[in-house]
Amino acid sequence: MEYSMKQLAAVMLLALASAMIVAAQNMEQDMVDAHNAVRANVSVPPVSWDPTVAAYAEAWAEKRRADCLVEHSPQDRPYGENIAGANGTEWKEVDAVDFWVLEKQYYDHATNTCSAPPGESCDAYTQLVWRDTKFIGCAGVICDGDVGVFLICSYDPPGNVVGESPY
Numbered sequence: 001m002e003y004s005m006k007q008l009a010a011v012m013l014l015a016l017a018s019a020m021i022v023a024a025q026n027m028e029q030d031m032v033d034a035h036n037a038v039r040a041n042v043s044v045p046p047v048s049w050d051p052t053v054a055a056y057a058e059a060w061a062e063k064r065r066a067d068c069l070v071e072h073s074p075q076d077r078p079y080g081e082n083i084a085g086a087n088g089t090e091w092k093e094v095d096a097v098d099f100w101v102l103e104k105q106y107y108d109h110a111t112n113t114c115s116a117p118p119g120e121s122c123d124a125y126t127q128l129v130w131r132d133t134k135f136i137g138c139a140g141v142i143c144d145g146d147v148g149v150f151l152i153c154s155y156d157p158p159g160n161v162v163g164e165s166p167y
Helices: 005-041 051-065 093-106 122-130
Strands: 079-087 135-142 148-156
Touching: 005 093, 005 122, 005 135, 051 135, 051 148, 079 093, 079 122, 093 122, 093 135, 093 148
Parallel strands: none
Antiparallel strands: 079 148, 135 148
């Protein structure tokens, strides 16, 4: 069977779109699974993926694509937020969860305090395990010029309420 160039282009476009959808679905499930594994370690309920929360994360990731600055979205954001960035493009989204979990070493649950050294924090870890958070949405981009990656996860409802313990 012989295909015209239009037919071949349409088949290739459909295959590419299907691959992108599968990759996006895997990222969603991978991120939910990674979050829930960490949350299970401290006996808090699992989170689910929310497309509205993910759309917010995607919009902010797209804004960071051009400059690759690891910056939070505006302070009046409706969601909690964790961000990460790395040089190069050989980085998986779930690596960010492992990165945020590193902050656990500074968090003392018994006193609900953080003893992080200057330049470090516990906020990403405590947001990740915040007991009241029910939904997440994450997005990542390869920055223009392939200089690095930017990743964001948004959390609903947000955590890190001053004076409250995450779990």
